Amino acid sequence: MEDTAKKITTKKEFFKQYKKKSRLQEIWKMFLKNKLAVIGLIIFIIIVLVAITAPLIANYDNEAIKINVPNRLKSPNSEHILGTDELGRDIFARIVHGSRISLIVGLSSVAVALFIGGAFGAIAGFFGGTVDNIIMRCMDVFLCLPDVLLALAILAAFGTNLVNMTIAIGLSFTPKFSRVVRSAVMTVRGIEYVEAARAIGATNVQIITKHILINCIGPIIVQVTLYVASAILTISSLSFIGLGIQAPIPEWGNMLASGRAFMRDHAYIVMAPGLAIFITILSLNLLGDGLRDALDPRLKQ
Amino acid sequence: MSNTLLEVKDLKKYYKVPKGMLHAVDGVSFSIEKGKTLGVVGESGCGKTTLGRAILRLVEPTSGSVIFDDIDVIKLNRKKMRDMRKDMQLIFQDPFSSLNPRKTIAQTIEEPIVLANMIPNKDERFMRVLELMKTVGLAERLINTFPHELDGGRRQRIGIARALAMNPKFIICDEPVSALDVSIQAQILNLMKKIQREMGLTYIFITHDLSVVNHFSDDIAVMYLGRLIEKAPSETLFLNPVHPYTKALLSAIPVPRIHNRPQRILLRGEITSPINPEPVCRFVNRCNYAEPICSKEEPILREIEPNHFVACHIFAK
């Protein structure tokens, strides 16, 4: 009798039979066990959604920007859920639109820091020796300056617009990122499977991309979330002292600054942006902690 | 065409440390014939691991030559060395850290083939991976599992499959079974012997476990503080060890027997520092037979009977 069973000869068919157990699923499961982290994630997702749909939630020109002096300093009521500020603008609308700036600058500045700092850090960590020394000493020079100061210097010199802010804050985080990536790379570099890769003939580039970087993602992702929180705080600080986003563009920091004078009798005017900053940063920190715990292989069986 | 596959000549690896020069491997020479196994034994700090890495140029030797198939490997440039790696492979000690935790078994075994571009066709390549898995006794259904899902014995089999992927002529096995349970050790050792017979491989077997090395090697080289102090065929070494260190080493092995227990030779003191060693016998301050000449001159490796080499002033006359 003829053997009618088909012989599996392709990789695809094998893979269909024996599915890969995704590591992401395991990490996700671990993450979900941490209730606080999940809350952080949900809050952050809400903030992102608010930022994306800002124009749909509150009209920019009419509510956030348009000065309406007779309407000033109204307490929270049915028309203005968070009240109005000293120039009659709807605080809720300004918070909603302010979230865009915070998130955009926060995320993009960290992206800048990650790419530049990450590249330098990876090279320094992988090659060690003189290369490491040179790169790290350059980074040290920048590390000496407090974050805000460096950003201040750039903004003062080149002007305060969104792009400059992104670059300024990004550059101020670059040395920190380079350190994180460098130490992650150095840790992994010493592990035997890297040596094994070299033994089978991988080039340096192949080793860095295929073996080292994928195993560094864990600590890097955690740092990313934490630095986004820092960046948002930095933007707000800069705006608070007047060197960040300028009026009339709503930004949580400059809202704090302009509302300060009226704080005593109209607390809501600073509480709203203050809380917005607080909740955003808290959610990112919870998220970051949750990620770090979920990615820690030691916590596994 | 000679039968010698590998010849190591006066191989040295020194490391610069704050206190001076650390002589990890200090002028080691030996040769191995095709299809044979050389066991390299010694305790921590003797340099056997560094020796293995230096032969494969995973650390760059300070001086000396490694002649593999009539080519001095040390002199090759980076690209040619990478090509050479197809023939010279390494099996690692720790089955936990020698596998990339983010790659499946299939990916790990496939990688050397991909890097060397030996089988461009995806499906053919995959068939080769399955073939390798079969050779080392890994079930097909494990192709998409990750290392952390498997036990030490299976992980070590993956390491072996990876080493075999490019059809090498020569494999250095760095303590391949030390991290495994006794019952699994036996399985893996049998497997490695079988593969050697079937594929005509030549092995260097690095270990600190003397009972295992006897079972597995044709010749054994004993290292102490970076130097080769005795080399002989396995049976000869165990029946007639000459160097005082070899004698002490063999007598120190705990024997799983309660009758006729052998007399223990106890060594005094501890191993001396490999940093800036004096040009005298490295073993002198622990040796029960030391004489004045031992503190003045370094002994050279001499052939005292066919294939039996010893470096000792007193016993290698």
Add this chain to the structure above:
Amino acid sequence: MDIKKVNIEGNTLEIRNLVIEYVSDDEVVKAVNNVNIIIGSGKTLGLVGETGAGKTTTALSILNLVPGPQGKIVSGEVLLEGKNVLTMSEHELEELRGDKVAMIFQDPMTSLNPVLTVGDQIAEGLEIHRKISKKEALKQAKEMLELVGIPADRAGEYPYQFSGGMKQRVVIAIALACSPDLLIADEPTTALDVTIQAQVLLLINKLKKKYHMSMLMITHDLGIVAEVCDEVSVVYAGHIIEHGTLEDIFDNLRHPYTKGLFDALPNIEARRSELKPIKGLMPDPTNLPSGCPFHPRCDYVMDVCTKVLPENKWLSDTHRVQCHLYKDTNNSML
């Protein structure tokens, strides 16, 4: 199980019907399954088995140090000189640990505090348990160092200044400082070189005699067992499948797993072409096989082995085995 009461007077340690599990959300690890151990005064028991057999968990239970909250002592007693350790208060346990019972672990690197001198670390136990002054404790600590073969003037040095073998001697000195009645040694020489291991084993033997100390030696190495132990318990999947004196186990073994362990050893004297491994793998402790846990790997398996856990059978006053092969006979079935 009816453990044969040989001479309960003066037994340093008695473990009775101990069952320990590790419970997590998804699964239950049956680590220790109805273990019975007796160590007489001044005797050394070797606990032999491979990784994951439950040896360390058993040892930790003696000091009531099984890591919670996952680790749960389900049932059983651990009697140290007649008193049940598992029902003691934390205060009573603290008095016990380091004084009556001491434990040394495998890795000397992590057993020592890197920021304290070795002298201080040895003296610490003395100060706590003997209630003496620091000066006096340090003096005794120096004596301990000499006893383990380290010059007393090194008492002021830090662990990093010692080699692995010497660190382990310091660990032994700390353990023995208060002359404990029972020393638990968990693979104490596995991380050491063979020649250093020989020195350390000799030291342990010497000190055992000097202090008339009982000892529980946990190891996977039968050679070490032959060197330091009086009696042997062979552990598999949390069960003690065979127990006896050195002669019983080395000359008259009965259990197929014990046989497998001996057969799998490379024999220095007889070079064979193939080693005889035990087929298969250690069982998953969350999913132990039915009946006898060794049956999937046993060359002598019978139908009853897959269904029923064997009873303990005493083959002599000292030798017992947990195997269906010996239901009706005491003679070797291997």
